[in-house]
Amino acid sequence: MASHAIDTILKEQRLFEPSDEFRSKAHIQSRAEYERLYKEAEENPEGFWANIARELHWFKPWERVLEWNLPFAQWFIGGQLNLSYNCLDRHVAGARKNKAALIWEGEPGDSRVLTYQQLLYEVSKCANVLKSLGVKKGDRVAIYMGMVPELPIAMLACARIGAPHTVVFGGFSAQSLIDRINDCGASAVITQDAGYRRGAEVKLKEAVDQALPQCATVQNVLVYRRTGCEVKMEPGRDHWWHQLMETASADCPAEPVDAEHPLYLLYTSGTTGKPKGILHTTGGYSVGTYITMKWIFDLREEDTFWCTADIGWVTGHSYVVYGPLQNGATSLMYEGAPTWPEADRFWKTVEKYQVNIFYTAPTAIRAFMRLGEQWPRKHEMKSLRLLGTVGEPINPEAWIWYREVIGRGRCPIVDTWWQTETGAAMITPLPGAIATKPGSATKPFPGIIVDVVDREGQSVPKGAGGFLVIKKPWPAMLRTIYGDPERYKQQYWSQIPGMYFAGDGARIDEDGYIWLMGRVDDVLNVAGHRLSTMEIESALVANPAVAEAAVVGRPDEIKGQAVSAFVTLKAGQTAGEELKQQLRQWVAQEIGPIAKPDDIRFTDALPKTRSGKIMRRLLREIATSGTVKGDTTTLDDFSVLTKLSGDEE
């Protein structure tokens, strides 16, 4: 964490008001209405959230709304509910029984629709399958799948019986799977033979087979058949999804769980050590995802909503699965790569299903900008009404392109800031109420109290950069880091005492609009995915050729940040192109292809302070511009730097 303020360079003046047409039909229709809600929530947060919670089904009402022992929160204490019930049974009992819950588009072009009734049927059967495999309330289940309907089915089945799930992104390696399974002690794994990506197969079951010899807690593996590729099935341990589903009963009433019953764990990168298991519980997370979905995406009964995120990330949890389904919406899921088989796959899909609300990441938008306007222009996309972004700051140029080329100047854009830890969107326009500025996530959601402060927790002046903090608990907040409450306290609530520190820099302008300025810690944001420099470094150092490694981010036009690695080798190793390729492959295997260093520089030594700390700031400068202009007074050995700068690729 840098010592005080952060310099800001971005100045953006344009302002886009929602059209009268949009406003008149919106849930929240004016700035005044937003201000009123915001004030109401600020003055009486418990009353505000309780009113929203009442829109969901509770088997037993709560006794108290909030118990707050900084930094540990409990919401809706004494209340009992079930998220799968709120996503399914509630709708099936009414007019939405035969409404499409999930519309799924496979990469090869196959397509499936599951109505609420059909989804409930599948989820209930799957829940019974899990029970038959001995999965009980409280047991952890790891889900390692691609984007197939069986992934949300598996999640909802876990939620139905009160077994917390941990979804591991299908792009992660066997090693990542091992770390996550062992951290949470999962007793079952749900996977599939393989998934489709860019016309090729991603062999998921094979990675599970590689992982399991090192995962003592796993007793059963449920395998969904997607591609039909050959897989090894270990008798007694591995079971085919289709075989067990065939005979399972479709009668499985949702198990009422306490509001604070763990719903899921999702692993995310922190600054140090292994990935952290972010723990979300049932009641607060349900309330947060339900209402943000409704107000931010201004959901209407007839909408088709498409969030392009993979369910392996929090965005997919909250806005492909739980947010839309609690609202009885139609959620579109797409299996494969955005540009497969051609660069207009997304736009073709928008047209095919008449998508109304489209939510994606800035990195995708920048990639599409580069591919050219001709691809989206081939499609009318008249159905689009609202656009959203998430995952990293969006540069104004990409924002404007998104607005003009995808939204045809007609659709408001909601730039939503949030994190795995926050569970639901936190800073975002409400599209009928807040005029937007390209590059700003605008205003906090009602009930969310944020500020931009210095290291001591003092608000910085308007326009000045500082650290983004959240000052009051909110229902969808993480409860802890699984198995490590001390780290939870340290990481989030101690750096700026008494406040939740998100790890992002930000500034607030004269109109009270918030501008995110990226991470201020050693976390990279590569193509909207959080990666810890620390984890990539440990992966590199685990290679027998490597002595020491330092990883930094450098700006990248498409991915936001690229991964730059500085590596010193053990004696007898030869630096060269071949080893570079080997190391990149190595990292892909240890963590996953997204973590592969974009460039690797071999060096005799790393620049360190006299106390032995690697001077990442200098490495960042070298990675970005090839030279160092900043202050080097604390550098222990200056010659290191000269050599490093000279060794440009």
Ligand code: WTA
């Ligand atoms: C970044 C994704 C600017 C931020 C939901 C945050 C953003 C991290 C935005 C969380 C945004 C996310 N503007 N930055 N609209 N949305 N971020 O946990 O650095 O994968 O801390 O959650 O992404 O990433 P995570």
